[in-house]
Amino acid sequence: MGRNLVTGGMGFLGTWLARELLNNGEEVVIFDMKRELPDSAADLKGKVEIYNGDISNWVHVVEAVKKYNIDCIYHLASMITIASRDDPPAAFRVNIVGTMNVLEAARILGVRDVIFASSGATYGSVINPPPKMVYNDTLQRPDTMYSTTKLCCERLGEQYHRQYGVNFRALRFSMAVGAGRPITYFFGDWSGVITMPAQGKPYTTHSNPLISCGYIYAKDAIQALIGLKNAPESKLRQRVYNVDGFMANLTEVVEVVKKHIPDAQITFDWDKSEEMKAFNNANSFKFDNTVAFEDFGYQPRYLLNEMVEDFINEVRKGNTS
Numbered sequence: 001m002g003r004n005l006v007t008g009g010m011g012f013l014g015t016w017l018a019r020e021l022l023n024n025g026e027e028v029v030i031f032d033m034k035r036e037l038p039d040s041a042a043d044l045k046g047k048v049e050i051y052n053g054d055i056s057n058w059v060h061v062v063e064a065v066k067k068y069n070i071d072c073i074y075h076l077a078s079m080i081t082i083a084s085r086d087d088p089p090a091a092f093r094v095n096i097v098g099t100m101n102v103l104e105a106a107r108i109l110g111v112r113d114v115i116f117a118s119s120g121a122t123y124g125s126v127i128n129p130p131p132k133m134v135y136n137d138t139l140q141r142p143d144t145m146y147s148t149t150k151l152c153c154e155r156l157g158e159q160y161h162r163q164y165g166v167n168f169r170a171l172r173f174s175m176a177v178g179a180g181r182p183i184t185y186f187f188g189d190w191s192g193v194i195t196m197p198a199q200g201k202p203y204t205t206h207s208n209p210l211i212s213c214g215y216i217y218a219k220d221a222i223q224a225l226i227g228l229k230n231a232p233e234s235k236l237r238q239r240v241y242n243v244d245g246f247m248a249n250l251t252e253v254v255e256v257v258k259k260h261i262p263d264a265q266i267t268f269d270w271d272k273s274e275e276m277k278a279f280n281n282a283n284s285f286k287f288d289n290t291v292a293f294e295d296f297g298y299q300p301r302y303l304l305n306e307m308v309e310d311f312i313n314e315v316r317k318g319n320t321s
């Protein structure tokens with residue numbers, strides 16, 4: 001069994017990944033700039049090692065990889081959309097230099113695998129909306145600081161694979177939802193409509209309740225990361241794959257939530273600003289999962305009904321922030 005470094009391991013997807021790796025009997029070292037595991041990951045305390053560091057700091061990355069004799073780096077540490085927009089130099093350092101540090105540490109220290117979390121946002125969003133169906137070879141036209149850095153990291157990883165033999169593999173996720181996802185104004189509604197009612201609290205959405213969103217449930221995102229890592233090299237036709245779950249709009253999600261929580265208090269207060277419209281449109285596309293299925297067996301296990309039911313159960317178990 002391998003020794004895994006999960007960068008960004010105190011974040012939403014990182015904690016789900018750490019949990020699943022532990023379930024599989026693997027060792028986990030979390031690399032994160034946060035000092036403490038969030039409440040949503042209290043179950044990981046004492047089961048994972050923690051390296052408190054900054055991914056954009058070369059010394060920290062090399063030290064962590066050497067100290068723990070790492071076999072595989074799951075690289076999830078990142079600044080996401082709004083934070084990257086608000087501080088572009090920091091987004092460059094954390095997302096691009098941070099990924100360079102991971103790739104270079106893997107090259108020099110002989111780390112076996114580097115698995116990277118990229119994003120569907122690389123297909124465009126605000127200025128260049130992606131088509132309704134996105135294939136692996138659809139032209140990527142990033143138009144935000146976040147998505148530009150993610151695309152750059154994909155190309156760097158491919159280069160490190162081609163020229164230096166680093167086993168770089170990556171996934172582009174659509175909107176990931178699940179217990180523990182922070183409920184932010186522009187991107188939080190798709191988790192908020194489940195998290196808050198499951199906690200017995202009211203929730204008001206601000207997104208367009210009728211626009212379809214491409215979803216992936218956190219457990220499917222983790223299944224895909226581990227499946228890609230374990231796939232035989234001979235099966236892989238490319239280094240970066242698109243994966244998603246299903247499409248649904250908020251009205252449809254709320255209907256399912258109310259089947260499980262009939263007294264859920266959910267109010268729609270649609271923000272019709274151009275900014276909200278742009279962010280809503282940015283997530284309104286379906287990925288074709290065919291290549292991911294053929295190459296490493298990925299298919300979503302959680303469609304709308306299964307996702308809502310499992311999500312509510314996880315929130316009630318306490319796996320939420």
Ligand SMILES: NC(=O)c1ccc[n+]([C@@H]2O[C@H](COP(=O)([O-])OP(=O)(O)OC[C@H]3O[C@@H](n4cnc5c(N)ncnc54)[C@H](O)[C@@H]3O)[C@@H](O)[C@H]2O)c1
Nearest residue numbers: 008010011012013032033054055076077078117119173176
């Ligand atoms: N959540 C989604 O919908 C989604 C969709 C597509 C891609 N992704 C990608 O998946 C990955 C995980 O996403 P998430 O939703 O869990 O994000 P998150 O913000 O919850 O977690 C990111 C983690 O990275 C850490 N981090 C940030 N800067 C760091 C630094 N300089 N050094 C060390 N750690 C640092 C943060 O402390 C945080 O714990 C990211 O790379 C993200 O771009 C997420």
